[in-house]
Amino acid sequence: MSSEVDVLGAPYLAETIELPPDEEGAVVATLVSRAADSPTRKAVLHVHGFADYFFQTAFAEWWNARGYDFYAVDLRKYGRSIRPHQTPNYVDDVHTYFADLDAAWSRITERDGHDHVVLTAHSTGGLVLPLWAHHRRTDLPELRGMALNSPWLDMHGSLLLRTVGTVVVKQLGRRRPRREIPRDVTGLYTRSLHRDHEGEWEFDLSWKPVQSWPVLAGWLAAIRHAHAELHRGLDLPCPVLVLSSDASSVPTEMGDDVHRHDIVLDVEQIRRWSVALGRHVTYAAVAGARHDVVLSLPEPRARAYDELSRWVSAYVDSAAGLARVPPTP
Numbered sequence: 001m002s003s004e005v006d007v008l009g010a011p012y013l014a015e016t017i018e019l020p021p022d023e024e025g026a027v028v029a030t031l032v033s034r035a036a037d038s039p040t041r042k043a044v045l046h047v048h049g050f051a052d053y054f055f056q057t058a059f060a061e062w063w064n065a066r067g068y069d070f071y072a073v074d075l076r077k078y079g080r081s082i083r084p085h086q087t088p089n090y091v092d093d094v095h096t097y098f099a100d101l102d103a104a105w106s107r108i109t110e111r112d113g114h115d116h117v118v119l120t121a122h123s124t125g126g127l128v129l130p131l132w133a134h135h136r137r138t139d140l141p142e143l144r145g146m147a148l149n150s151p152w153l154d155m156h157g158s159l160l161l162r163t164v165g166t167v168v169v170k171q172l173g174r175r176r177p178r179r180e181i182p183r184d185v186t187g188l189y190t191r192s193l194h195r196d197h198e199g200e201w202e203f204d205l206s207w208k209p210v211q212s213w214p215v216l217a218g219w220l221a222a223i224r225h226a227h228a229e230l231h232r233g234l235d236l237p238c239p240v241l242v243l244s245s246d247a248s249s250v251p252t253e254m255g256d257d258v259h260r261h262d263i264v265l266d267v268e269q270i271r272r273w274s275v276a277l278g279r280h281v282t283y284a285a286v287a288g289a290r291h292d293v294v295l296s297l298p299e300p301r302a303r304a305y306d307e308l309s310r311w312v313s314a315y316v317d318s319a320a321g322l323a324r325v326p327p328t329p
Contacts (some may be wrong), residue, residue: 005081006032007204009059014080017103022096024087029100030080031107032072043114044073045104048290049123049152050089051212053079055129055203057118061069062305066312069114073104077127079207092218094128094184094226101132108141118316119146123264126151127226134234144303145316146277147241147308150291153273154227156248156266170221177218185211188251192258193295201295236278239315243293243304244270246285250272262301263292282311 006012007084012034036042044063048054054072063070074080075097082088091097107112117140121129126148133140134237169181187210191197194205233275249261249266267285274283284307286293288300296304 003031003033007238008032008055008314011035012057012060015107016081017100017107018217019103020075022059023151025085027076027086028081028083028087029071029076029103030074030083031104032074032080034060034064034068034070036069038067040067040069042067042116043069043071043108043112043116043117045108046070047101047119047121047125047129047180048072048074048078049121049125051208052123052125053204053207055201055208056144056292062308063118066317066326068118069112071104075125075201080110082207087178087216089213090216092222094131094222097128098135099131100266101129102136105140106135114196115142116144117142118144118245118312120149120151121151123147123226124152124223126222127153127230130234130236130240131226131229137235137237143238145239145241146236147294147311147323148243149276150244150262150265150267151242151270151274152265153230153268153276154266155224155266155271169200169217169224174221175223177216179217181215181217181220183215186252188254189263189291191209191254192263192290198254198258200294202215211273214305221238232272233276235280236279237276240274240277241282241308241311242270242274242277242281242282242283243289243307245289245291245293245296245300246287259297260288262289262291280315282315284311 002014006014012222018031021027053074060070077086077089108242119129190210193199193201195202244267245262247261248266249257249263252258274281284299286304289296293304
């Protein structure tokens with residue numbers, strides 16, 4: 001299908017990718033793109049998090065300025081890809097998203113001719129994307145690096161929640177997959193971002209709601225299975241950068257903590273499990289950053305881009321860098 005001007009406006013384009021239907025009916029993904037100023041064989045593919053979609057235009061423009069065509073995929077049932085008959089954000093197996101990513105990858109590399117591709121992802125996308133790249137690692141000769149922004153690598157909460165709670169969730173996922181899991185959602189995180197509240201960013205609150213989307217048992221069980229797969233260790237065929245805030249917080253009201261901490265995930269878990277991604281992983285904690293580090297306040301945001309720039313220069317764009325991690329013998 002041909003691309004049309006995206007909801008972000010020109011020069012952003014959006015292409016609807018039709019996928020095989022599921023039990024709810026027709027399924028699509030959406031590939032958003034913004035071309036660099038000059039023709040290039042370099043590209044970035046970005047994947048969003050839960051209750052999210054691509055709107056981070058400054059991130060795209062940062063890559064454009066470095067000679068990369070930028071692409072972002074709104075996975076099935078997220079953002080631009082939500083259809084009226086669907087349960088937003090729901091799948092019962094994370095591997096389901098592999099078809100969306102396969103379709104995006106083939107368009108970027110085979111159709112559009114890019115042979116130097118960086119993968120980026122945020123939060124839940126930072127779990128999905130490494131699993132996909134691990135399973136497809138022998139089929140990604142164009143892959144040059146992966147940068148993950150606060151990836152969701154484990155269930156945040158107590159040890160009891162991560163152990164006994166996971167057993168309960170998996171049982172519910174099998175028996176009553178559409179049962180909603182009770183949780184407290186303050187809405188503080190989305191409010192801290194959106195310009196109509198306490199933030200500076202513009203995005204569609206019908207796609208990224210202040211109160212998030214319901215978490216259903218089948219989806220959460222799929223996430224816990226994905227966590228377990230990652231914890232067994234992946235073998236990503238490229239250098240990896242992991243960025244996160246330097247601290248987490250659980251605020252109950254709007255204040256400085258909300259703006260200068262990760263209030264969604266536990267950064268200690270991100271730090272712990274980053275080494276499970278592969279054999280060449282760089283981790284950087286960005287002081288004062290939000291959960292989405294590129295949507296932080298100006299000072300930590302600049303530090304996050306500095307870390308990203310150093311990593312790209314050292315390992316992705318440098319002839320002396322690691323273009324590929326040698327395969328495991």
